[in-house]
Amino acid sequence: MYKLLLCVRYLQTRYLALICIVSVMLGVATLIVVNAVMSGFSTKLKDRLHGVLSDIIVHSDRTDGIEVLDDNPDPHKRRPLTPEQTVAKIMASPAGDMIEAISPTIDTFAILQFRYRGTVIAKPVQVIGIDPASRARVGGFKEFLVRQRDLPGAPTFDLTPEARQRHTDNVKQYTLREGANVPAPKLGPLVKDPNAIPEPDENAMTGGIEKPQLHGIILGFALAHYRFDQDGVTVEEAMLKPGDNVRITTAGGEELKPVFGDFLVTDYLKTEMSEYDRNFVYVPLDQLQRIRGMLGRATSFQIKLKHYDRDKVAVSRELAKIFDSPDVHIATWEQHQGPLLAAIDVERAILNLLLFMIVGVAGFSILAIFSMIVSEKFRDIGIMKSLGASNWGVMSIFLGYGLLLGTVGCVAGTGLGLWITANINEIEMFLSKQTGVAVFPRDVYYFKEIPTNVEPLRVAAVNAGAVLIAAAFSLLPAWRAARLHPVRALRFE
Amino acid sequence: MLTAKNLCKFYRRHAVEVRVLNGLNLEVRTGEFLSIVGASGSGKSTLLHLLGTLDAPDAGEVRLDGARIDNLPGRARDALRNRTFGYIFQFYHLLPELSLLDNVLMPAYIGHSVLSWWQTRAQWRRRATDLVAKVGLSHRIKHRPRELSGGEMQRTAIARALLMNPRILLADEPTGNLDAAAGSEIVRLLREINREERVTIVMVTHNLDIVAATDRVVRMVNGVVTEDTSAGEKPWQPPFPQPRLAAV
Numbered sequence: 123m124y125k126l127l128l129c130v131r132y133l134q135t136r137y138l139a140l141i142c143i144v145s146v147m148l149g150v151a152t153l154i155v156v157n158a159v160m161s162g163f164s165t166k167l168k169d170r171l172h173g174v175l176s177d178i179i180v181h182s183d184r185t186d187g188i189e190v191l192d193d194n195p196d197p198h199k200r201r202p203l204t205p206e207q208t209v210a211k212i213m214a215s216p217a218g219d220m221i222e223a224i225s226p227t228i229d230t231f232a233i234l235q236f237r238y239r240g241t242v243i244a245k246p247v248q249v250i251g252i253d254p255a256s257r258a259r260v261g262g263f264k265e266f267l268v269r270q271r272d273l274p275g276a277p278t279f280d281l282t283p284e285a286r287q288r289h290t291d292n293v294k295q296y297t298l299r300e301g302a303n304v305p306a307p308k309l310g311p312l313v314k315d316p317n318a319i320p321e322p323d324e325n326a327m328t329g330g331i332e333k334p335q336l337h338g339i340i341l342g343f344a345l346a347h348y349r350f351d352q353d354g355v356t357v358e359e360a361m362l363k364p365g366d367n368v369r370i371t372t373a374g375g376e377e378l379k380p381v382f383g384d385f386l387v388t389d390y391l392k393t394e395m396s397e398y399d400r401n402f403v404y405v406p407l408d409q410l411q412r413i414r415g416m417l418g419r420a421t422s423f424q425i426k427l428k429h430y431d432r433d434k435v436a437v438s439r440e441l442a443k444i445f446d447s448p449d450v451h452i453a454t455w456e457q458h459q460g461p462l463l464a465a466i467d468v469e470r471a472i473l474n475l476l477l478f479m480i481v482g483v484a485g486f487s488i489l490a491i492f493s494m495i496v497s498e499k500f501r502d503i504g505i506m507k508s509l510g511a512s513n514w515g516v517m518s519i520f521l522g523y524g525l526l527l528g529t530v531g532c533v534a535g536t537g538l539g540l541w542i543t544a545n546i547n548e549i550e551m552f553l554s555k556q557t558g559v560a561v562f563p564r565d566v567y568y569f570k571e572i573p574t575n576v577e578p579l580r581v582a583a584v585n586a587g588a589v590l591i592a593a594a595f596s597l598l599p600a601w602r603a604a605r606l607h608p609v610r611a612l613r614f615e
Numbered sequence: 616m617l618t619a620k621n622l623c624k625f626y627r628r629h630a631v632e633v634r635v636l637n638g639l640n641l642e643v644r645t646g647e648f649l650s651i652v653g654a655s656g657s658g659k660s661t662l663l664h665l666l667g668t669l670d671a672p673d674a675g676e677v678r679l680d681g682a683r684i685d686n687l688p689g690r691a692r693d694a695l696r697n698r699t700f701g702y703i704f705q706f707y708h709l710l711p712e713l714s715l716l717d718n719v720l721m722p723a724y725i726g727h728s729v730l731s732w733w734q735t736r737a738q739w740r741r742r743a744t745d746l747v748a749k750v751g752l753s754h755r756i757k758h759r760p761r762e763l764s765g766g767e768m769q770r771t772a773i774a775r776a777l778l779m780n781p782r783i784l785l786a787d788e789p790t791g792n793l794d795a796a797a798g799s800e801i802v803r804l805l806r807e808i809n810r811e812e813r814v815t816i817v818m819v820t821h822n823l824d825i826v827a828a829t830d831r832v833v834r835m836v837n838g839v840v841t842e843d844t845s846a847g848e849k850p851w852q853p854p855f856p857q858p859r860l861a862a863v
Contacts, residue, residue: 123723123724123725123727123728123729123732124721124724124725126729127713127717127724128710128712131712131713132712134712135712501708502710502711504708505708505709505710506710506721506725507669507693507696508667508669508696508702508704508708509696509697509702509721509722509725509775510693510694510695510696510697510698510722510725510726511693511725512689512690512693513689515725607670608669608670609664609669609670612669612704612708
């Protein structure tokens with residue numbers, strides 16, 4: 123009984139102990155905030171990494187795409203399957219029941235060129251040829267399209283009337299600027315390749331409305347916009363608007379030679395993942411096939427499973443039988459992003475280890491302050507022993523005191539940590555305003571706000587660790603108190 | 616009742632061995648009020664610590680009702696100090712964080728777990744309140760030690776020592792830090808307790824004024840008993856004239 127009484131009394135009367143409580147509180151609060159932010163980043167990043175990738179990706183290094191042969195009994199007479207036939211073959215396999223959707227794509231490097239304020243700008247990009255409807259079915263596409271995400275139906279590369287008008291205006295302005303003798307840039311691909319697609323039939327008019335034959339392109343948001351700081355405010359300006367003309371230059375599929383095509387911007391992809399928003403451009407699959415001279419071929423298959431966690435291994439195994447070639451790689455989205463995901467986890471683990479040292483420092487302050495308190499309480503220890511307190515009883519007082527300090531510090535730290543986490547964006551804005559330095563530069567992270575995710579289990583683990591450290595560091599002073607000889611303690615001045 | 620036989624206690628200070636008790640023999644009888652006198656360094660307080668199991672002798676033995684208590688395991692000695700012996704110190708030794716009542720209740724707190732305390736707390740509080748009233752401090756029951764005078768603190772310590780109904784009170788210079796009036800009051804209180812509660816008291820003092828109030832006086836010199844008023848018929852006389860204690 124006396125242990126509990128004295129623990130509480132010491133807590134109420136020893137203001138020195140407040141230092142221990144504050145140390146533990148700050149350590150716990152820091153760990154909770156950092157973990158919540160790291161978890162927020164990690165969760166959001168994983169969501170987005172998964173977002174643009176399907177569950178399973180089948181990809182070939184061959185420039186002319188994946189080659190899957192038919193099942194002709196005569197090996198010499200086997201012919202390569204088209205992407206559609208390949209999809210049908212996969213769906214007919216045992217894996218077919220576990221697959222929700224498949225989308226063949228062409229995925230390759232390219233140069234994006236466009237005019238902005240009178241100068242030609244070139245950017246290296248990753249061009250992906252897709253069938254927008256099937257690509258949307260495997261997920262991670264339509265929900266990131268700035269214009270079409272809320273529209274009903276499958277996404278398309280079609281131009282809006284406003285985009286068409288802008289294109290028409292662009293052509294007029296070009297004609298005025300360059301003179302009537304200079305032909306305006308043609309619509310459609312300006313391809314000099316024999317496999318080039320035919321130019322759109324400008325005369326094909328129906329009821330005075332043009333047929334949507336212009337080839338659209340969906341650009342990563344950051345490719346089409348640039349940010350700059352204006353009087354402390356980050357301004358985002360569109361370099362390319364829907365209806366503007368861009369040129370994609372890439373390498374041919376069959377032979378390594380430059381090929382290119384012109385497209386009109388129709389939408390933006392905004393994943394808030396700077397890697398994707400700065401690099402990805404989507405064009406119609408058939409157009410890219412024609413430009414690259416690889417009709418009826420695809421370099422990748424994006425596959426969405428009905429139950430990812432349950433079926434990923436089985437489907438990967440089945441796919442390995444169908445795509446039986448060393449140049450074809452089959453990977454889940456996690457394997458595909460393995461290094462990045464591993465880096466996040468390692469970073470988080472190291473950060474936790476380093477930050478737990480804060481609690482370690484709090485532990486040392488407990489050790490120092492407890493040693494002082496024990497020295498101060500020599501006589502009290504002697505009195506208690508003369509009244510019949512056991513060594514273990516005296517030790518329990520100081521161990522309990524340490525536990526109590528740790529618990530109070532943890533409760534306060536958890537409250538503070540959760541409050542900071544809940545208000546982290548307001549705090550960041552306040553600090554940025556006061557210091558004039560962006561604490562969280564949004565253009566670097568490409569998040570609108572600091573993402574947070576409080577994991578109750580992790581909060582519990584931080585608390586348990588902190589209480590354990592507080593108790594462990596009070597062990598030595600408590601042991602010293604317990605071993606104190608009562609006569610020496612009573613005579614202590 | 617409480618017997619010390621050939622008690623020896625040495626202290627080692629640097630390389631020098633100091634013999635504090637040197638084969639001391641003493642028997643404390645049931646119900647008596649015994650005072651131990653002697654010069655500073657004669658070993659009075661050390662003897663009290665050994666009798667009360669606060670310390671262990673280097674040689675010899677201490678027996679309570681014929682059973683050795685100096686070599687008991689720690690737990691048993693703790694229990695003896697909690698229930699059989701009551702301590703009163705020169706410097707009162709109250710716990711500064713606790714109120715007067717909590718200080719008096721401390722032996723009961725120590726002797727009970729949370730659960731057993733919860734079950735018996737009312738009776739302990741009643742007893743503590745009665746004892747506080749007996750020592751005349753009812754009006755100070757919620758005060759902290761720093762708010763009490765020396766005499767009041769010593770009376771609190773006496774109430775604390777009596778809480779567990781001990782058989783023996785061990786008082787180490789209980790008036791050493793008090794003025795004459797307060798000292799007289801404390802001795803009067805101890806005498807009253809001795810008579811009314813039938814508690815054996817062993818009091819160490821170097822104040823010869825107060826020994827006349829006790830039943831028996833033992834004199835110590837260099838760690839041995841040199842005089843004991845119970846040994847002969849002649850009552851013990853101080854070596855020089857002493858003023859008589861008033862109101863004892």
